[in-house]
Amino acid sequence: MSHPLSVATWGWLICAALLTCVVAAVVIGHRRLREDPARLPHWWWTLGLLVATPLALFVVLTGIVVRGTPSWDTTILHTVARHQSHLAVVKVVSAFGSVQVVLVLLAVTLALLLSARLNRQAAFVAAATLASMAANGIMKVVVARPRPEVVRQAPGSWSFPSGHTMSATGFAVALAIVLWPTRWRWPALAVAVFYAVGIGLSRVYLAVHYPSDVVGGWALSLAVVGLVWLVVWERLDAPPGTRRAGAPLD
DSSP: OOOOHHHHHHHHHHHHHHHHHHHHHHHHHHHHHTTOGGGHHHHHHHIIIIIIHHHHHHHHHHHHHTTOOOHHHHHHHHHHHHTOOOHHHHHHHHHTTSHHHHHHHHHHHHHHHHHTTOHHHHHHHHHHHHHHHHHHHHHHHHHOOOOOSSSOOOSOSOOSSOHHHHHHHHHHHHHHHHHTTSTTHHHHHHHHHHHHHHHHHHHHHTTSSOHHHHHHHHHHHHHHHHHHHHHTGGGOOOOTTOOOTTOOOO
């Protein structure tokens, strides 16, 4: 699969424009919270742990990948490929991270949130999930990494970062954030982690992605969802009839 210079140029220009939007969004979000100084430390911690740290990891991985596939990437992939079994089951698991399935899950989630009149939460989940998918498409074009050749694959998209991983992680993390102020916080977090990790590992197990594709997908998706969360932070109120963290029990 060729990668014309013009495509790479446009990809990096798009990244520059998105980075400008990111900086503007962070500045706007910070200004909105200046009237509530007690929440600013929490905001900065979230910015560092949920946005800056995974984004830095993604940048490091991208720098490694564009120079060529590292030996540890291929070693892990070949080792996993030699021990494959129950592929039919893993393929079913992997399918739950496809764009089509995630969009169906998103539609069902939005219907439930809107029926409960949680319009802002619904908008956040939709924006975070779709932004994660869009970021994946852009970075695939920019990096233009070929798919692994461990197993025969039909011609398709580029490899880095993993699209299934980013779609699943974006949706799962966004939903976990919405449910965090409720009594379902820990079950939601556990399901989100299980879903995102399971989809990512299934892609490596099927040898359709390098491990770095999956780790990069987790990192970038976390950063994207975290950024969207920070921008709309003060607009995400706890759902009616639920208890906020730290509030006294009824």
